[in-house]
């Protein structure tokens with residue numbers, strides 16, 4: 073997918089691919105900056121809660137540490153804020169759950185994917201074969217050049233997720249493949265893993281202005297930390313029959329959604 077077409081209203085992407093009882097989304101540049109520091113933050117979350125028909129939102133603010141929290145322990149409020157890189161939302165002893173995991177290279181190296189699966193199997197009465205996964209890949213391998221210090225974290229076990237880069241001593245790291253391999257090693261069924269290849273750095277979109285029929289080709293779809301932009305996008309997920317929307321900020325980092333419905 074090189075371009076996706078957005079209508080004037082459509083500020084969220086990621087259509088369902090037959091996933092049942094789950095809604096997912098990604099805000100775009102058109103929707104605007106979703107950092108928690110933005111003065112319009114709560115208004116934007118309210119707007120998203122209306123779109124997703126949610127009564128409350130768990131707003132995850134990642135800090136690149138492999139800390140995972142349960143939504144049950146958060147104070148009740150319409151917008152709950154959690155400083156962590158993973159949220160698991162479930163009801164005790166029920167097989168249904170959803171989780172949102174922020175996967176930067178640091179948290180992946182610190183085994184956040186494995187920790188998430190282990191926690192889910194501890195709290196929900198299911199087996200790893202029941203877990204479904206959606207990987208939003210964030211920045212793609214071609215756009216993600218890293219130094220040796222990053223590459224060496226993965227070169228022994230995950231060398232097929234690395235390629236030599238254009239410059240000497242540079243590597244290109246495939247984050248979504250890394251996450252997928254870690255899921256497979258924890259017994260997640262390959263057929264239950266969907267990868268969404270929308271690169272936060274290079275994908276652009278055609279903006280169609282209904283009144284004037286102008287088309288601009290070269291607008292970037294998402295905010296990108298690699299472009300030096302401070303603004304952020306949101307990854308969103310909600311179980312259809314549950315009132316809680318879960319949202320996490322991203323500038324380039326992938327997210328992993330694990331769920332069972």
Ligand SMILES: [Zn+2]
Pocket residue numbers: 211212213214215271272273274275
């Ligand atoms: Zn890219």
